[in-house]
Amino acid sequence: MKIYDTMQKKVVPFRLNKNRIVKMYVCGPTVYDSPHIGHAKTYIFFDALAKYLRAQGFQVFYVQNITDLDDKIITKAAQENLPTEIISKRYLMDYLKIMKSLKIDSVNLYVPATMEFRKIISQIKTLVRKGYAYETDDGVYFSVSRFPDYGKLSGQDLNSLRSGSRIDINENKRDPRDFVIWKKMKPGEPYWDSPWGKGRPGWHIEDTAITDAFLGKTYDIHGGGSDLIFPHHEAEIAIERSVSGRKILSRYWIHTGMLNIEGEKMSKSLHNYVTIDEVLKDFTPEDLRYALLNCQFNTQLSFSGELMEESRKNVNALSSIYNKLKQKAGDENMESDYSIINSLDSFLEYNIDFRGMFSKLMSYVSEWNKNLDAMDSREASLSLSALKWVNEFTGVIREGENSARSDDLIRLLLSARKSLRTAKDFSSSDAIRSGLRKLGVHIEDQGSETIWWYSDTEGE
RNA sequence: GGAUAGGUGGCAGAGCGGUCAUGCGUGGGACUGCAGAUCCCAUCUAAUAGGGUUCGACUCCCUACCUAUCCUCCA
Numbered sequence A: 001m002k003i004y005d006t007m008q009k010k011v012v013p014f015r016l017n018k019n020r021i022v023k024m025y026v027c028g029p030t031v032y033d034s035p036h037i038g039h040a041k042t043y044i045f046f047d048a049l050a051k052y053l054r055a056q057g058f059q060v061f062y063v064q065n066i067t068d069l070d071d072k073i074i075t076k077a078a079q080e081n082l083p084t085e086i087i088s089k090r091y092l093m094d095y096l097k098i099m100k101s102l103k104i105d106s107v108n109l110y111v112p113a114t115m116e117f118r119k120i121i122s123q124i125k126t127l128v129r130k131g132y133a134y135e136t137d138d139g140v141y142f143s144v145s146r147f148p149d150y151g152k153l154s155g156q157d158l159n160s161l162r163s164g165s166r167i168d169i170n171e172n173k174r175d176p177r178d179f180v181i182w183k184k185m186k187p188g189e190p191y192w193d194s195p196w197g198k199g200r201p202g203w204h205i206e207d208t209a210i211t212d213a214f215l216g217k218t219y220d221i222h223g224g225g226s227d228l229i230f231p232h233h234e235a236e237i238a239i240e241r242s243v244s245g246r247k248i249l250s251r252y253w254i255h256t257g258m259l260n261i262e263g264e265k266m267s268k269s270l271h272n273y274v275t276i277d278e279v280l281k282d283f284t285p286e287d288l289r290y291a292l293l294n295c296q297f298n299t300q301l302s303f304s305g306e307l308m309e310e311s312r313k314n315v316n317a318l319s320s321i322y323n324k325l326k327q328k329a330g331d332e333n334m335e336s337d338y339s340i341i342n343s344l345d346s347f348l349e350y351n352i353d354f355r356g357m358f359s360k361l362m363s364y365v366s367e368w369n370k371n372l373d374a375m376d377s378r379e380a381s382l383s384l385s386a387l388k389w390v391n392e393f394t395g396v397i398r399e400g401e402n403s404a405r406s407d408d409l410i411r412l413l414l415s416a417r418k419s420l421r422t423a424k425d426f427s428s429s430d431a432i433r434s435g436l437r438k439l440g441v442h443i444e445d446q447g448s449e450t451i452w453w454y455s456d457t458e459g460e
Numbered sequence B: 001g002g003a004u005a006g007g008u009g010g011c012a013g014a015g016c017g018g019u020c021a022u023g024c025g026u027g028g029g030a031c032u033g034c035a036g037a038u039c040c041c042a043u044c045u046a047a048u049a050g051g052g053u054u055c056g057a058c059u060c061c062c063u064a065c066c067u068a069u070c071c072u073c074c075a
Helices: A037-055 A071-080 A084-101 A113-129 A158-162 A203-214 A226-244 A276-282 A285-293 A305-329 A338-349 A354-374 A377-394 A404-422 A426-438
Strands: A002-005 A010-013 A021-026 A059-066 A109-112 A133-135 A139-142 A179-184 A199-201 A219-225 A250-256 A259-261 A301-303 A441-446 A449-454
Touching (some): A002 A250, A021 A037, A021 A203, A037 A059, A037 A219, A037 A250, A037 A276, A037 A285, A037 A377, A059 A203, A071 A084, A084 A109, A084 A276, A109 A113, A109 A203, A113 A133, A113 A139, A113 A179, A113 A199, A113 A226, A139 A226, A199 A203, A203 A226, A219 A226, A226 A250, A276 A285, A285 A305, A285 A354, A285 A377, A305 A354, A305 A377, A305 A441, A305 A449, A404 A426, A426 A441
Parallel strands (some): A021 A219, A059 A109, A219 A250, A259 A301
Antiparallel strands (some): A133 A139, A179 A199, A441 A449
């Protein structure tokens, strides 16, 4: 497998240790507001990546942080006149609920930054002791000049950063490039006690404390949106390598391209965002997963209504053939068709190209539709195995299965409907169809057979 | 100004130095009680501009122009 590594700025072979354990870390959200579909793009990709690696036989330990103390949370809390913990807890619950609704369930551990508070303090202490950080009137700063590799990940030149006029002039900093790792409390702000008085940690050191605690001083994959490359990931490298004394923090740096809308990055500050909840009112999680995976992960993707409509069609086509094949396969023992799976996998082997894989998959779907009538149960089962393989990590197929009891009820209704259709009582049979559709059950007549699946959204 | 990606048919978006991407859209047909889905045919004779290399370039090289992201909190 090969993958684009931001540090080396090219597609490189993905090599891992012999025991096939992958330690993976992805920067999670700051919990001060509901996530939008730009966030979804990143988290769905890493969900699919973790599941794909697991399907390939790797043991993936996937950790994500939650930034639950931060200026934005403080601002929000002040606006609502509530304690910061109430705000962060509310949006943490919101975030977890939404992740679940998007079928993102590959993360082994979500770690709120406040949980690793002791580690944060001990890291700052170490940095100060080793001379990498210094205390001022308003906080503790990391001294960038002490870390020559600063700028390597983002391709920034240290000197051009120094003269950068866009960096805030802060009298307390010895060097404008230095970044804060401990902020001393201002009146009215939440605080923790520390050797440097009351205050709170800076953003960058929250992550290094968590990775150090759960993944060690060197791990395999560090991921996040491309907007985190500078300064966040750059700062993480500077902090952790200064603490550990090692040459490498993460073996691979994987960054997802931004989601654009009308030619610009979707973001809170530009007020051009669409929340995940809003999209899920009109589309299924599968539709959104397909839409956001159907691109090169490290390039930008434009969001639009057409994109969602196109995805819905493709998800429908996949779900339709999936359920048709399933019906045809019956109880046939599942063997895997490796010729198909390998041809699909070849797209993932080179830079996890889900889009390329989908385009190949759609060609197979067309083939299967053509040959469906002539297929026997074994052939159907083989084709089905490829779809199951894809769905294992992409999660883009709507399956016609839920609890056994409701499945049985639906089958009962469909057999009644079949009798009505045979008797040409179409008004009654159509009433059953539209009634089921309102309950989120999609049905299609295939000659004398009827296939069905749960569509999640209510019928129009 | 610097860094990183790009500029392909109505849209999204691949690969490849000379042969169908794929999907959506559009037009027509088949099938169907109707929906839906599916299949067939067609549509689009695509490549930011200007040079160069070549028997031949969308694909390689150079130049110009343009777009987005980052250089400030941000997935």
